[in-house]
Amino acid sequence: MAQFYSAKRRVTTRQIITVTVNDLDPFGQGVARHNGKALFIAGALPGEQAEVTVTEDKRNFAQAVVKRRLSDSSERVAPRCRHFGVCGGCQQQHASVELQQQAKSRALARMMGTRDAPREVDEIIADNPWGYRRRARLSLNFHLKSQTLQMGFRKASDKELVNIHQCPVLAPQLEALLEPLRQCLSELKAVRRLGHVELVLADSGPLMVLRHLSPLENGDRQKLEQFSQTTGVALFLAPDSETLEAPGNVAPWYHSDGLRLSFSPRDFIQVNDAVNQQMVARAIDWLDIQPTDRVLDLFCGMGNFTLPLAKRAASVVGVEGVAALVAKGEYNARHNSLKNVTFFHENLEEDVTRHPWAALGFDKILLDPARAGAPGVMQHVINLAPQRVVYVSCNPTTLARDSEALLSAGYQIRRLAMLDMFPHTGHLESMALFERI
Template identity: 40%
Template sequence: MAQFFKPNGKGRKKSPPSYVLTGTADALDHQGRGVVRISKQGKSRVYFVPQLLPGETAQFKVTGQQNIELLARQSTAAERRQAPCPYYDDCGGCDLQHINETHQRRHKQQVVTELFAKMAGMKKELPWHDTLIADDWQYRRKARLAIYQRATKQPWRLGFRAHASKHIVDIPQCAVLDSELNRLITDFRKMLDSAQLGPKIGHVELIKAPAAQLCLRITQPLSSEQTQQLEAFSTTSECAVWLDNGQQLKALSQNAICFDETIDGDRLVFMPGDFIQVNARVNQQMVKQAVNWLAPQADDEILDLFAGIGNFTLPLARRAKSVTAVEGVSAMTKQLAANATTANLSNVYAHTFDLGTNEVSRLLEKGYQRILLDPARAGAEAVCQCIAKLQSDKQPEQIVYVSCSPDTLARDSRWLLDNGYEIAHISLVDMFVQTHHIETMVSFKKVV
């Protein structure tokens, strides 16, 4: 009888150990998870349990060092509500639907307050303004859906990733997505099988700008028949279709164009893949508040850093002598310059360079009166360090910092607060309702 080699187990990837615990949450962490403290044999350990509220006792499963899954609640807090979305328990797109919007915003403001106390040394009360809010549901004008189908005759899934997983939760409709984009999802799902597109698509991007846009990340070449089916779909579903093969972006629809004209009357054209704020109505309020807080004067030279396609640049340029706009992505800088030209603004000077380099220091030495910062999650520490080191007469009078990450905002703020600035205004911008993500605006004023 033939004998086959059987490995002894060495080199195999072992499954991480798991165990089940029961505990009561006494707070929420900065990501909206319940904080459970359990003492055993004189040692205390903290666990962060998703979808658990302070005062609630629950059984939860711990796998490895990081992955914690809520198994069953044994009590219910007064703040809890039934999540309106039927996919909420599985989908990783939202994580605060079990809390009503008032408590969501209260929690987010508390997070920012705590981080400023801890990381920026703020001992006095922050000068909070009202939170900028709009719709609590169907507010997203842009979303990326994952798709998976191994082969054309096998089932497919189209939706968002599950909590702490690569698994795709199949979602026919999304409660926070714009109604027109939900309609587009329905239409697209119907044609997936007939066109046999599933195995050739990496992800699907939906954009309302202002018409519906569908951008497909193509991982394998499409047949001529599939291309024709997509062109026909573009017509019947009244949407623009784009194809992205990782190297080139191509529009299948005639006159395909993405733009936003809700801000200050100017048209901001962009391409699929460019950054835009997902909540149009809140963004409109945010831009207006930034302009009010920065208070540009007719003879001001303003510096707009992390400028993108000109979300803040163009409104500021209409009110100031000039705006120097710096963006790290060259394609977006070119689009910003084109948008300024379309708006007949000749006082916008667009540049591309890494905002973490010495070029920032040289630029700041010119002595701008007002600066706007709108960085990604990594923040703008290098910029704030450079401002802190400027001679007093070169430091700007006003700085408005728009942040999508409160921890890096608090970290960066300390450089300003310790070097001649005070906080004049601060407000939450509820850009991402039903999620733990926090957008904040802060206005810094130079102390005379």
């Protein structure tokens, strides 16, 4: 009997092998060696032996999933969240916090040094690994089949929504709002036309921003305002990406280094308040701010570092690319009676040498760029020849790249810290102190 090829009957054989895991990467994947290259295994921990299925085989590395664990690491712990493994928010709840921190520190050391001579991480700046998130954006979707509102985060594997009922990394005050908020939103007539809801815990109290895709009827507004009053949550409504309505006329604020900082719910603030406070204190300490110092803060945002620096230095200049954050920094400087700080709105990806502030002399410089790093200003930082530079990074790859410019110009890394800003996730944040030789 003749057989003909059919694309529909094509079968791809996935190889099953037994390996011993010897490392953990920053993203929570176990690392083993197979056929002379790294094999990354989701859910496996160092010291564990497992049968794994190879799912992707590239020239320089391979990916695999665990088919059966043959042994358990002493660092394996029970995840606190019942959604772990499905929800894409956390990747490492199965590993002890100590192991997570060690893995991230080793990865940072490798990136900041060479293969043969990793740069030692001097300290780990951390706090409570649970209940640390003071901000979360929850997607909303009305499920037609079940006629219910889904509220949660995206899956680890695809864009599908995970309908969460708990989130132990959320600040307890925000986690406690999940069920009553779901109930309130489910009762709205506009339930099918909701985009997302953002929860933020400020020192002034919790707040929520509701993105709705069509105008709200008066009845829906009344239900939301009643929820706001009953729970003590300040309500903000977002009919589009630019507009923000505050029926209660509330101005949220939080404390940093003894300063009271006002912000808009859409302004960037650090998610982990406890680690942020330590980070600001460490930056001030590393820079060794003196009363006569002139300090430059690049990518300054609304003044997270700028304003605490201004409490100690002779003068501080903050430069930021988002005009709204510059305005908020200026407001907070006035509100806290800081008259020695000046903010500028500039695109730091362009040539900065033509701007008035760029010609000033500075003793110390702090940089806190986004994930893309600060390649556009590194040469200018070098030309300003500050005595010390602190670089705060949310991407170790760009930190390592930008560091090369400072090292080539005669600076040395004096301190290197891993910031455990997002426990149980693959985010690796850090800060480094450079000093001119």
